[in-house]
Every structure is written in C-alpha cells, then in structure tokens.
Amino acid sequence: MSISKQSRITVHGGNEANPVVWCCHLATGASSPCLSLLVGKHLLVFDAGASLRELGRASDILNNAQQLHLFLSHFHPTHIEGLPFFAPLFEAGRDVRIYARRTSSESAADTLNRHFSPPHFPIAFMGEQKVSNVSIVDLEPPGRIELDDATAIEYLHEPDPESGIAFHITLGAF
Numbered sequence: 001m002s003i004s005k006q007s008r009i010t011v012h013g014g015n016e017a018n019p020v021v022w023c024c025h026l027a028t029g030a031s032s033p034c035l036s037l038l039v040g041k042h043l044l045v046f047d048a049g050a051s052l053r054e055l056g057r058a059s060d061i062l063n064n065a066q067q068l069h070l071f072l073s074h075f076h077p078t079h080i081e082g083l084p085f086f087a088p089l090f091e092a093g094r095d096v097r098i099y100a101r102r103t104s105s106e107s108a109a110d111t112l113n114r115h116f117s118p119p120h121f122p123i124a125f126m127g128e129q130k131v132s133n134v135s136i137v138d139l140e141p142p143g144r145i146e147l148d149d150a151t152a153i154e155y156l157h158e159p160d161p162e163s164g165i166a167f168h169i170t171l172g173a174f
Helices: 052-056 108-115
Strands: 007-014 031-039 042-046 067-071 095-101 133-139 143-148 151-157 165-171
Touching (some): 007 052, 067 151, 095 108, 095 151
Antiparallel strands (some): 007 031, 031 042, 143 151, 151 165
16 A cells, blocks of 8 residues: 555554553553544544544644545444544534444444433434534445545454454555
C-alpha cells in the first residue's frame, strides 16, 4: 500500500486519564484505540473505542473529510463505547456511514440501538438528537466496498464468536 500526500493515518488512543477496571491500568488509565485514515475526501475510521472522542475533536482531520466511514470489527464495549460521544454524529449536514457485521439474531443498527438506549445509556443512539445523516450498513463477509475508483475495503470473517470481521484496505488502481 502506498500512501499519497492526500492520505494521513492516525492512531487515536493509548494511555489517557480515562477510568478502566483492569489493575494494570490503575496508575495511567487507558483509552481503547481507533485508527483513522484520511484518503482524499474519505475519512475511514476503524473501530470506535473511547478514543473516538479524540478524533471527534480533531478539526484538522475532520475538516478535510467530505464522507466519514466507520468500520466496526465487532460489538464488544471497548470497540463501540466512543460512538455516542463522537461529535460528527451530531453535526448538521455530516454524512456518516457505519459498517458492521450483523449478528445471528439482529441487524447492526438494532445491536447498536440496544447497547445505547435506556436503561443502559441515557439517550437513544439513533434518537431525535441526531442531526447528521447516519446510515448503518450490514455486512455479510466476505465482500468488498468500493468507495471510489481508487479506494476499496474488503471485509472477511474473523474467528470471533461475537461475529467479528476483519478489514483490508486497497488504495490506488485495482
């Protein structure tokens, strides 16, 4: 993969002052990471851990993205806990697509709404306060998403009992 001058990879997260329950992090705190890749007009974000809040405040990255694509590997809390705190989900006119594998019993949208709705969370994830244009796409691996003529994401089965999925990015001519 070659990265052009119009591309930028950023790892968000690591050790921050966020509360965690694991004894190995008591002294430093931790933030479950996410990875963003700015490719032309597309911002690709992989997983939505607590550090997704950090990306939501990164105007230098967000201002260069016309389309935002969030890819969720699975629905464990450390991979989705940043979603309701991600500012672009509440920005008027922002287009956001969330891609995730549906579970055996429900769609990705239903799974996210179940995690982020009362009584588990104070507001409904896809409730009235949402002003951006959010769509949630169910993925059934293996498959491929072509974002434009130079950017594609392949998605594959991951041996995870909770319907995990792995992503492979292709940049340049295919």
